[in-house]
Amino acid sequence: MKTTCDILNIFKLLLFALIFFSNKSWAILGESWDSSQKFHDQIIKFSKNYFLTNGYTLYSYESVSGLIISEYVNSDGIVFGVKWSGSYLPSMDKLLSSKYRVIVSDVGLKFNTKSISINQDGFLYVSSGRMRGFNGYAYDAHLAPVNFNLINLQ
Amino acid sequence: MKIPRSLLLCCLVVCALLGCGGGGNSSVADTGLKNFVSIKVDKGVNGDYLNGLFTKVTICSVALNNCAEVDNILVDTGSTGLRLIASAIPNDLILNYVGSDGFSVAECTQFVSGVIWGPIANADVKIGGELAKNIPIQLAGVSGFNAVPSDCSSKGQLQNTVQTLSANGVLGISNFVNDCGIFCVNNSNNSYYYICDSKGCQNSVLTEAKQVQNPVAHFQKNNNGTVISLPGLSTRSASVVEGKLIFGINTELNNQLNDAKRVSLNSTTATFSTIYKNHDYALSYFDSGSNGIYFDDSSINQCADTFYIGYYCPGLSISIDVIFKGVGQEIYGYTFNGADTLSILKNPQFLPVQPHLIGPSTGSFQDFVWGLPFFYGKDFFTAIENKELTANGIFSAYK
Numbered sequence: 001m002k003t004t005c006d007i008l009n010i011f012k013l014l015l016f017a018l019i020f021f022s023n024k025s026w027a028i029l030g031e032s033w034d035s036s037q038k039f040h041d042q043i044i045k046f047s048k049n050y051f052l053t054n055g056y057t058l059y060s061y062e063s064v065s066g067l068i069i070s071e072y073v074n075s076d077g078i079v080f081g082v083k084w085s086g087s088y089l090p091s092m093d094k095l096l097s098s099k100y101r102v103i104v105s106d107v108g109l110k111f112n113t114k115s116i117s118i119n120q121d122g123f124l125y126v127s128s129g130r131m132r133g134f135n136g137y138a139y140d141a142h143l144a145p146v147n148f149n150l151i152n153l154q
Numbered sequence: 155m156k157i158p159r160s161l162l163l164c165c166l167v168v169c170a171l172l173g174c175g176g177g178g179n180s181s182v183a184d185t186g187l188k189n190f191v192s193i194k195v196d197k198g199v200n201g202d203y204l205n206g207l208f209t210k211v212t213i214c215s216v217a218l219n220n221c222a223e224v225d226n227i228l229v230d231t232g233s234t235g236l237r238l239i240a241s242a243i244p245n246d247l248i249l250n251y252v253g254s255d256g257f258s259v260a261e262c263t264q265f266v267s268g269v270i271w272g273p274i275a276n277a278d279v280k281i282g283g284e285l286a287k288n289i290p291i292q293l294a295g296v297s298g299f300n301a302v303p304s305d306c307s308s309k310g311q312l313q314n315t316v317q318t319l320s321a322n323g324v325l326g327i328s329n330f331v332n333d334c335g336i337f338c339v340n341n342s343n344n345s346y347y348y349i350c351d352s353k354g355c356q357n358s359v360l361t362e363a364k365q366v367q368n369p370v371a372h373f374q375k376n377n378n379g380t381v382i383s384l385p386g387l388s389t390r391s392a393s394v395v396e397g398k399l400i401f402g403i404n405t406e407l408n409n410q411l412n413d414a415k416r417v418s419l420n421s422t423t424a425t426f427s428t429i430y431k432n433h434d435y436a437l438s439y440f441d442s443g444s445n446g447i448y449f450d451d452s453s454i455n456q457c458a459d460t461f462y463i464g465y466y467c468p469g470l471s472i473s474i475d476v477i478f479k480g481v482g483q484e485i486y487g488y489t490f491n492g493a494d495t496l497s498i499l500k501n502p503q504f505l506p507v508q509p510h511l512i513g514p515s516t517g518s519f520q521d522f523v524w525g526l527p528f529f530y531g532k533d534f535f536t537a538i539e540n541k542e543l544t545a546n547g548i549f550s551a552y553k
Binding site for chain 1: 232234264304310345425448456460463515521523525
């Protein structure tokens, strides 16, 4: 049976988690996981999974408005992949470092408003969808663990 | 040379039966009807568009009743509502912004290719012989709204000019009545709608009625959907193709479904299943605003040339068999040809009408995007939600 003190401790823990994760932000592809910037929307779910045999850690977030972000972090603490889905597009400057954003902004011969796919020098960026439903991912093969299978990101 | 009268008569009868000059299968002449507007696929306003479908609209100030015609508007079944680049509208056409008491409503419209930012205004929208009175539309590139919120501009390249959008605007004629729906009614952090005053703009909820509206849904009579009618090509590519955008479904002689194949769609995402090589691409959609047919198949070579990245280069033309499966479980077989992108765009040099343009999608093997190449040679129906026609759910259809 839980005592009043136990319940108080659980409450404190929940309060801490709420404060911490409401200010939590995404990490940026190509940068250290802890060098993240603040995200404007509140996080309501968070999970962390270790895939040690495959050499990476997966962090997943869901915002209050339903945007889901997954971050793939290698053993050096560097984000090598990000994945998103939701009713709106995430802010790219909170997901990709500037060197990747330059590649994405120069999409070339596209004229395609609903699907973009870029594969350049180990950097892979795909984004698809329409208002009410978007999904995509970005990945740098040079930063990924040797055994990482891209299917895990897709 | 004198043409025999009987031969001339015969030609006229054949011409009438074929519906000469119309689009796709255009089986019925629309003489006397006004529920349509001309559409064309050409190189677009910047001269470099591939498979861009364009039309013209007329917008009028609700209060002052002055109007302006704007051409080179992209016809897009994959988005909802009319969006215009402000520079394409005469300065003397004053539109009233949605809002009150010093506040106005603005939107961050999101495409994966970029974002459109600008205020929502009420206007009368005339397309062909149809009129949508006093509906919210979006204006982009408006002075006074130059400060784009960072959480909007960070989502993609700003497409607020004719140069960056490669069109004077977008006419979104999807299956939906408004662009964001209940999501923007319930979520203040919706990322789309903002309330702006002299200090800046803040993300905000917005009722469905005030959101940007599908103009077709607000026509007086022919308001339950559209038919895009485009002819097929006798050549591999072309510099221009002309057709019709017909309003209403089963409301006039020229928009009858008859034996069209109906594909029922998910009510919130307008998606259906495409079965390809025994795999279910469950998030497929029809989209005249996409310029190719996009799907994942790792056995088809992607183009290596940097300029053609994002397209397939299989070398030779390939025939592809798929099955459409609607959410109502209806099933249709369909076969199309995909071409080597490098070949078709280099010889002849860069023609804008390309019925065989194919490319990879997201790599998730979930979405099969049926872009404009699918629309050539067809009458393509888009049925709008919340109408008698869609009492059992939204659908698209083709014949």
